[in-house]
Amino acid sequence: GDSVTQMEGPVTLSEEAFLTINCTYTATGYPSLFWYVQYPGEGLQLLLKATKADDKGSNKGFEATYRKETTSFHLEKGSVQVSDSAVYFCALNTGRRALTFGSGTRLQVE
Amino acid sequence: DVKVTQSSRYLVKRTGEKVFLECVQDMDHENMFWYRQDPGLGLRLIYFSYDVKMKEKGDIPEGYSVSREKKERFSLILESASTNQTSMYLCASSSGGTGPYYGYTFGSGTRLTVV
Numbered sequence: 356g357d358s359v360t361q362m363e364g365p366v367t368l369s370e371e372a373f374l375t376i377n378c379t380y381t382a383t384g385y386p387s388l389f390w391y392v393q394y395p396g397e398g399l400q401l402l403l404k405a406t407k408a409d410d411k412g413s414n415k416g417f418e419a420t421y422r423k424e425t426t427s428f429h430l431e432k433g434s435v436q437v438s439d440s441a442v443y444f445c446a447l448n449t450g451r452r453a454l455t456f457g458s459g460t461r462l463q464v465e
Numbered sequence: 466d467v468k469v470t471q472s473s474r475y476l477v478k479r480t481g482e483k484v485f486l487e488c489v490q491d492m493d494h495e496n497m498f499w500y501r502q503d504p505g506l507g508l509r510l511i512y513f514s515y516d517v518k519m520k521e522k523g524d525i526p527e528g529y530s531v532s533r534e535k536k537e538r539f540s541l542i543l544e545s546a547s548t549n550q551t552s553m554y555l556c557a558s559s560s561g562g563t564g565p566y567y568g569y570t571f572g573s574g575t576r577l578t579v580v
Contacts, residue, residue: 389568391571396573397573397574398469398555398557398571398572398573398574399508399555399557399569399571400571401568401569404568444507444508453498453510453523454568456500456507456508457507458505458506459508
């Protein structure tokens with residue numbers, strides 16, 4: 356079945372550091388890929404998405420590129436802020452109505 | 466602003482009680498979902514519904530049931546609550562179809578503690 360693997364956290368960075376959160380997937384067919392963010396005490400919000408190979412999703416300074424050859428969708432940001440502290444979830448969908456999520460990566464920016 | 470509203474942020478229930486978690490969306494979405502979120506396990510799908518009175522089991526349906534009598538409302542029912550159902554429960558909705566997926570809108574979650 357479909358699955359998403361994320362790097363384990365927590366990831367602790369200083370303000371203005373470069374961020375990478377790794378995400379790889381296993382799926383039948385050609386999935387759409389997503390990053391969601393969960394701020395403390397809140398539900399999840401869609402951060403960015405990509406629906407086909409080589410697409411780059413971007414939002415709020417975050418980027419992720421759909422790499423079919425490596426089955427990856429790594430999240431990056433050039434300069435993190437304290438306000439970026441949250442839990443980040445990678446997810447995929449292959450045409451079923453339900454998304455498959457990774458286990459989440461907690462980011463702490465100090 | 467479009468919303469998915471979960472009726473309670475925090476609930477404490479006793480073992481063996483029947484528990485209802487309510488979710489309402491105002492976006493006229495066809496699909497609605499219930500997930501539970503546990504540390505280290507991410508989000509796991511309990512049930513989803515793609516139309517009124519329709520439902521499908523997710524990955525962990527045991528001990529749960531659902532009801533969707535109206536398009537905007539999707540209820541999760543714990544028939545006899547147990548301590549291993551202590552968790553954060555997240556409701557979400559999305560528009561219909563099976564093409565490229567444009568993501569969910571989530572509620573703020575209900576943190577359920579079963580004692």
